[in-house]
Structures are given as structure tokens and as C-alpha cells.
Amino acid sequence: MVDPFPVRRAVLPRTAGGLGCAVIGLVVLVLSITLVPGLLGYQRFVVVGGSMEPTIHKGSIVFDELVPEEDLRPGDVITYVMPGHDTPSTHRIVDRELGPNGAWVFRTKGDANAAEDTQPFMLDKPVQARVALAVPYVGWLFIWLASPQVRMGLVIAPALLIVGFMLIGLWRESGRLLEEQRT
Numbered sequence: 470m471v472d473p474f475p476v477r478r479a480v481l482p483r484t485a486g487g488l489g490c491a492v493i494g495l496v497v498l499v500l501s502i503t504l505v506p507g508l509l510g511y512q513r514f515v516v517v518g519g520s521m522e523p524t525i526h527k528g529s530i531v532f533d534e535l536v537p538e539e540d541l542r543p544g545d546v547i548t549y550v551m552p553g554h555d556t557p558s559t560h561r562i563v564d565r566e567l568g569p570n571g572a573w574v575f576r577t578k579g580d581a582n583a584a585e586d587t588q589p590f591m592l593d594k595p596v597q598a599r600v601a602l603a604v605p606y607v608g609w610l611f612i613w614l615a616s617p618q619v620r621m622g623l624v625i626a627p628a629l630l631i632v633g634f635m636l637i638g639l640w641r642e643s644g645r646l647l648e649e650q651r652t
Contacts, residue, residue, distance in 0.1 A: 502607055506532045512598050514548050515608035516559055520579025521546070524561075525600070528609040531559055533598035538573055541565065546600040547577070552588045559600060560586060 507513055511532040519527045525546070533548050541547065541562060548559045560577035563585055568574040573592070578585040613619045 499607060499610060502604055503530060506602070510534070511601060512548070514557055514559065514598075515611045516603075517608075517612060518558075518579075520581050521559055521561075522581040524580045525559060525603045526605050528607075528612060529603045529605045530608040530611075531600045532602045532604075534601045535596045536599045538592050538595055538597055541573070541575070541597060541599065548598045548600065549577075549590075549592070551577075551586060552590050564589075 503513060511534055514531050514533065516525055516527055516529045516531060525531060531546075531548060543562050543564055545562050546559060547562060548557050550556070551558050558577075558579075560579050562575055563578045564576040565573050568591060574589045575592070576585050576589045
């Protein structure tokens with residue numbers, strides 16, 4: 470039997486192969502952006518809020534370098550755990566002053582926020598994570614992967630594809646068997 474669609478059958482594998490290469494390239498790029506700075510000593514954080522817009526967008530990954538507390542100045546952007554919170558925040562230092570015991574007391578503010586953060590605070594370690602670089606949009610991958618629905622989809626979608634390819638194969642094989650029986 471002559472194939473009525475020889476060009477389409479030749480293009481499909483090339484298209485799928487090119488798409489596969491593009492996906493692999495994108496994965497390598499994202500892994501490079503997220504892992505290589507960590508190997509160079511930077512800490513990595515995903516920005517999940519919009520309080521630093523437009524300077525640092527929600528969904529960005531920030532890479533922080535550890536610096537001595539005394540090197541921090543107003544204008545520096547730091548990633549720290551706010552008093553009374555459990556998760557890190559990335560905000561700009563707007564003021565620092567020496568406290569009564571000789572320790573630095575900091576005030577911070579998100580660039581998009583109208584007011585400073587409510588409580589001044591002292592750092593509990595002699596070094597602090599200061600933002601060195603922000604890469605926009607790459608953090609969305611991690612935000613999405615934190616979603617149970619997305620993780621479930623990553624399990625279900627390949628399973629459905631496998632089932633679909635199996636059903637197509639059975640359908641083609643049954644058609645081939647019917648054709649053999651007719652002849």
C-alpha cells in the first residue's frame with residue numbers, strides 16, 4: 470500500500486526531535502542559571518511576592534552573597550526572615566543605626582510598599598545575605614513546581630501520553646490485522 474502522506478510522516482519525527490532538543494536546551498539553561506551560582510558560593514531564593522516590584526519582579530530568582538553585617542548600608546537589598554515570620558523576605562534597607570548594646574538595628578521596606586516594614590530588627594548572625602543578582606521569571610518554574618496540582622500533572626500527563634500511544638498502536642495493529650484477513 471502506498472503511503473498517501475509521505476511528507477507529513479517525514480516532517481513529524483523531525484519536528485518532534487527539534488522540539489525535544491529545544492526542551493532539553495531550556496532545561497539545561499534553567500539548571501545552569503539556578504545551580505552554577507550556588508557552586509560559586511551564592512545563596513538562591515525565589516521571590517514569591519511583589520513587594521520589590523519593579524526592581525525585582527515576582528517570580529525572579531535572587532542570588533545573594535554573604536557579607537559582614539557592618540558592610541550593610543541603606544540602599545542594599547537583603548534577604549532575611551522578618552521578625553514574627555517564618556519565610557525569608559527580600560527588602561531594601563532604608564535605615565540602620567547603632568542600638569543601645571552596640572548592635573546594628575535595621576529598618577527595611579519593599580520598593581512597591583508605601584510604608585516601611587513595621588518592626589526594626591537586629592540580625593542574629595554576623596553575616597547577612599545581600600542580593601548580588603536577580604534573574605527574572607526563572608523562579609516561576611519553582612513556584613509552579615511547589616503546587617500540588619502541577620506536580621500531579623507532571624505524573625498524570627506522561628501516563629496519559631503512554632496510554633494514548635498504546636491505544637493508537639492497538640488501533641493501527643487491529644486495522645492491519647483486518648486488512649490481512651480481507652486479503
